[in-house]
Amino acid sequence: MSRTIQATILRKQVAAIVQAAGSSPAEAEQVAANLVLANLSGHDSHGVGMVPRYVDAVAEGGLKPNASIRVKLDAGAMLAIDGQHGYGQIVGVQAMELGIARAKQNGSCIVSLAESHHLGRIGHFAEMATSQGLVSMHFVNVLSRPVVAPWGGGDGRFGTNPCCIGVPLAGAQPFILDFATSRVAQGKMRVAHNKGEHVPTGYLIDEHGAPTTDPGVVVVPQSNGLFGALMTFGEHKGYGMAVACELLGGALTGGGTWHRPADTARTVLNGMLTVLIDPAKLGTQAAFEQEATAFIEWLRQSPPGAGFEAVQIAGEPERQARATREQEGIWLDDATWREIVEAGKKVGVTVD
Template identity: 75%
Template sequence: MARLIPAADLRGSIASILAAAGSSATEAAQVADNLVLANLSGHDSHGVGMAPRYVDAVQEGGLHPNATARVVLDTGALLSMDGQRGYGQVVGVQAMSLAMDRAETHGSCILALAQAHHLGRIGHFAELAVARGLVAIHFVNVLSRPVVAPWGGGDGRFGTNPFCVGVPLADREPFVLDFATSRVAQGKMRVAHNEGRQVEPGYLIDAQGRPTTDPGVVVVPQPPEGLFGALLPFGEHKGYGMALACELLGGALTGGGTWHRPADASRAVLNGMLTIVIDPARLGTQAAFEAEALAFIDWLRQSPSPEPGGVRIAGEPEREARARREREGIRLDDQTWAEIVAAGRRVGVRLDH
């Protein structure tokens, strides 16, 4: 079973829970807005279903409400920042805002952000950049229980390590590519498990390294030993290579650290993010960039396609989903809603939807 909840109602409910867990009203609203935007965009894996885990992480001490991003190094076009385990939706925006300012001043900026709690949908940061006419490239690692197996391996050794690119297109909606380097995001397995459905073959291995279609193997401990299975990288060795690049750049180079220890039961999810921001206007290629980008997109769209609406580019499905879900409401399965209600009760908030 599932329920449809208007986006505005969901924003209010999640904000009330986060505020009761210790966030200021402003921070709670910002995080809630970001989570609901992920649902609206069709990415329920990064949406309000994360709120119960955030409450757990706050209560454990791994997530610090009302923390701000601290500048560690600032040479103008180079920034190193410490998220201080604050909400990624807040400290990530603080860091990204400073990096965009620097790019507009110097032409480009390299941002190393370490120790941010879960940054959420990385495409959000690319959307901030393209809205200002800037190009953004993001490499992100994940410090949490390792849920992705290396190519040729049989258990989880690293996270879903997302990669993202945002490119503005003159007088058109932007290109925003945002994907996990696993075959599918971990959060999508949580959603599938909560909905009680199997997933496609080729996504998962169980705790013994055998192929499975049960998403529960990466969501709940598996009897009898209480072990977990793992996600597989997308594109075999190619996605695996991209995941390693995200770990080495988003984790090691930022100073945030990489995963190389046994898993624990901590509910905190820490991200490191290496971001490159470029201002095409300062690069001196603005006119050619705009003309060539549009010419190429138009060339793509001329390809014959059996799909309704023809060839699309990254970012379009999210924008279409936002319009539809803002109008119709956001569908949540009963298990996800029950987890949100339970999280509210833990901090003294009663939800009545």
């Protein structure tokens, strides 16, 4: 049955499974904390529901516990990094820490990260950068079963390819724009399917290329053994952004793009191109702070539209969700919890 679990308990449960799958205690705790933070932030698609897939990926050999980054190129303000199939929650942080240090030193840094296992919520990396006063831009591709159709196409050809931009705001919480280039994240379809829900029209096409509201078409094989596909957001515009993420996050990083038939592997690899900028080194710090603050205030002065209480800034819904869920706990549907329990059993951990 579905249940609501406090974040502290859920972290321990997830860490126990990740550790039993082969990770060191420190790595397991960091992975668990990152996944639970995604749930707390309202992004259940990138939260603890990923644990069953991670356990399977370790068993496949596509996810390597206790792996660390390998720096392939160090050109000062440019870094090319190999994630070596390590947990994205680990190697992604390691890559960002290097990039942040270089951006603080040189004013900017371009970080190319390839061969990382699933990076999770990309906004986490933008939050790392903005906490140090840096602007960050992230372009990510996904090497896994293609689940998003190109504009004008009738089947999946690429992943949900997220894009993220973080901007620090003086005396305020940062602007954190983090979105999948599909109409909705694939993980959200898994959550909706597990809940037995349908989704709005325009999100999906079925295995025949026809519109559908059944999220199961991208979660489980259909009668002909094929899957449906997600649509991109914003029609041709979102499609263009998705292609840009594939070219920058996949081709430019050297991690590779998807151009082969789908498979059933549970491993999810990501490539991420990150651009970091230090406004203080750019010489525009004072103007940047003043103009950014003035613009945000200008936006907030807009009268609420029908059905809205106030204008919000990207990142605010996540921070509000964290405050609420820290108090009330994290709700998990029955199917997701059952999958986590089964994942624990695979590695000898009993979760109740």
